[in-house]
Amino acid sequence: MSTPTPDRIRTTVTEYLRRIEASSAAGIADLYTDTATVEDPVGSDVRKGREEILPLYAALESSRNKTELLTLKIAGNEAAFHFRVTSEVAGTEYVFEPIDVMTFDDDGRITSMRAFWSAPDASDS
Amino acid sequence: MSTPTPDRIRTTVTEYLRRIEASSAAGIADLYTDTATVEDPVGSDVRKGREEILPLYAALESSRNKTELLTLKIAGNEAAFHFRVTSEVAGTEYVFEPIDVMTFDDDGRITSMRAFWSAPDASDS
Structure with a gap:
């Protein structure tokens, strides 16, 4: 199996935050690939495929969101990154700072995502 | 399967840095548990058990090391954490800032560790 280049992985992560x-x-x-899996947060049921993954991001559509990549580590065909999402909903600002772990296929599409956060983390800084 | 408490996981991570x-x-x-696995860095061969894991840490014994926990996210029986190790070897200081992902048993012992870093990351700040 070949491996996506670090640049390709970095591009996907950057695009993930941009979107x-x-x-x-x-x-x-x-x-995401068609058969990708998402575990968000880690320890919860694993979602598989677009129909199960899409609803996870639906809430973003009713908020204004800013993102900041805090740390990105790329190794093999995987990445772990710490990032901040600041969301404004009805005038209130929420800060969310998970560490996501992703695996990628050769084209840099996401084959799996696992999000590390817990309820108290959702508002830490 | 029961799950180690977040406090127990935090204690092990803190102790890992202290050691x-x-x-x-x-x-x-x-x-680590007797059958624990370590993949350091992610993408390299997986080490299993004390005899294979111990040599990974042997280099620490010839340097003076400081650690700092930068971010710790606990979810389920796992943790992802970003930390800094500053090592002094023969008067030169090296900074290493990986993101480690660990899983834990009920007693908070480490059942697996996967370290996300790449060569350029070893000296970033």
Whole structure:
């Protein structure tokens, strides 16, 4: 199996954050392969495929979102990254700072995502 | 299967960093279960069991090490954390800032560790 280049992985991660800012659930879902899995948060049921993944991002469409990539580590065909999403909903700002772990196919599409966060983390800084 | 409490996981992660500072390879290996696996960095061969894991930490014994926990996210029986190790070897300081992903048994012992870093990351700040 070949491996996506670090640049390709970096591009997908950057695009993932950009599409969160664009509040585009469909655009985010497009970054995943058809059989991709998502475990968000880690320990919860695993979602598989576009129909199960898309609803996870639907809430973004009713908020204004800013993102910031805090740390990105790429190794093999995987990445772990810490990022901040600041969402404004009805005048209130929420800050969310998970660490996501993703695997990628050769084209840099996401084959799996696992999100590390817990309820208290959702508002830490 | 029950799940270790977040406090128990946090204690193990804190102890992991403390034992890196103490330059104690054996002490670190004690935090792992007998059948634990380590993939460091992600994408490399997986080490299994104390005999294979211990050598990974042997280099710490010839350096002076400081650690800092930058971010810790706990979810289910797993943790992802970003930390800094500053090592002094023969008067030169090296900074290493991986993101580690660990799984834990009910007692908070480490059942697996996967380290996300790449060569350029070893000296980033």
